[in-house]
Amino acid sequence: MTTPDYAEKIPNNVALAEDRRLQRALESWQPDFLTWWETMGPALPTQDVYLRTAINVGREGWAQFGHVPMRDYRWGIFLAEPNPDRRIAFGAHKGEPAWQQVPGEYRADLRRLIVIQGDTEPASVEQQRNLGATAPSLYDLRNLFQVNVEEGRHLWAMVYLLHAHFGREGREEAGELLHRNSGSADAPRILGAFNEETPDWLSFFMFTYFTDRDGKYQLGTLKESAFDPLSRTCEFMLKEEAHHMFVGTTGVDRVVERTAQVMAENDTDDVAAHGAIPLPVVQKYLNFHYSVSLDLFGGETSTNVANYYTAGLKGRWMEERRKDDHQLTDDGILVDALVDGEISQTEVAALTGLNTDLRREYIADCEGGVKRWNRILAAAGLPHRLALPHPAFNRKVGAFAAIEASPAGEILTPAEWQRRKGQWLPTDTDKTFIRSLMRPVYERGKIAAWLAPPRNGINGKPFDYDYVHLT
């Protein structure tokens, strides 16, 4: 393991200076990245932002905090510490040493996985580009930018792998990652949820709760990969990802807390008149972000995922804690399915059902958020509760893509769906209302009326710290 070189043009712990060709290739991608950041990244002009920057991968002090102009953020390449004895934990190569190079027969599949992962990172920055204009506080503005710069670094992480291990094709793919754009008609981002808008802060909090959480689970499976550089890069990304989860979880907490407070104080459900977000609207946003995020796990059954697992490219969540043979050739799994037009389950080979396995882990994790938000409602003495919709609700990918279902899981005719979907998904009126609340609050220590302040600031600083200096 090389000592991190932070003085380099591209800070890294991969001994970039010893590979001049690779260094030159990445240095020629760097200006394109900066142009992309300037044109597609955060639109609000700032002088500097109180940011965390990754500088090392050790247990102690892997990041430093300080005010930095965003354009000068040091996007570096950091792989978690290697384990020289690491063995492949699953699939046909189980027990063999992990690979430091890409085996020829898995080149195309690995490249595809890395490109899909890489594509989501800049996509989310693009989706969040205009949120700075309506930040509810300087604290939240800083968190948005923190998430943005780290998604930028995650793009670097994937681009490094493409340049270092996939030759000319990898360099071309790295270029494409900056050319596709979220929502573009000609060259959209690869996965559905990353072409949706994030036009307001309620969407941002839901996105960082539900969609970033897909990122956590997908990175968790790629961390198991037999391709060691991918595994190590994902392991380190997961460290940064924890803060993104925090922004989503506490963001929704604070929305619910403020709404509950206004409901209790005014003894009314109609908090819109008081500048807070009504719970039914929170529920609709939750329904939307959760259902599009479920789509990100792919079909309930997939030969792609079976092949990835058998080849050792993508494992399961917490692979090494699973108590089975880690090959799954003789096992089965029950997956959601439409059986004679009814929502039901069917048994398939465990290998082809691995997207379902991961989605279930994810769903269980999402239940945790809902419990937490409901505790806030209960503590305020309110009988109202939030809930996750049924997995068949509003799906565009997988077994339920062909039907429409209510959040309770009852199948609807297309006409019924059209008539009732406004009860469950944000309508234009809801979106207009939410946008009407989105007024920027840039004064230190102040916060928008629809959101409760956080319990603590960042890195021991108070809430009223000068997290961002605007121009």
Ligand code: BYC
């Ligand atoms: N939209 O065999 P299937 C993150 C395609 S988020 C559009 O079931 P598979 C982050 C699929 O590609 C994590 N297309 O799919 C979060 C396939 O196409 P082909 C990102 C979709 O391969 C917030 C076809 O449908 N990382 O990090 O088993 C902020 C058949 O599907 C979608 C990864 O996803 C969709 N939603 O599973 C920042 C990890 N779903 O091959 C960052 C890498 C499926 O027929 N990706 N399709 O042309 C994978 O592991 C898998 O590709 C997927 C799909 C889980 C995405």
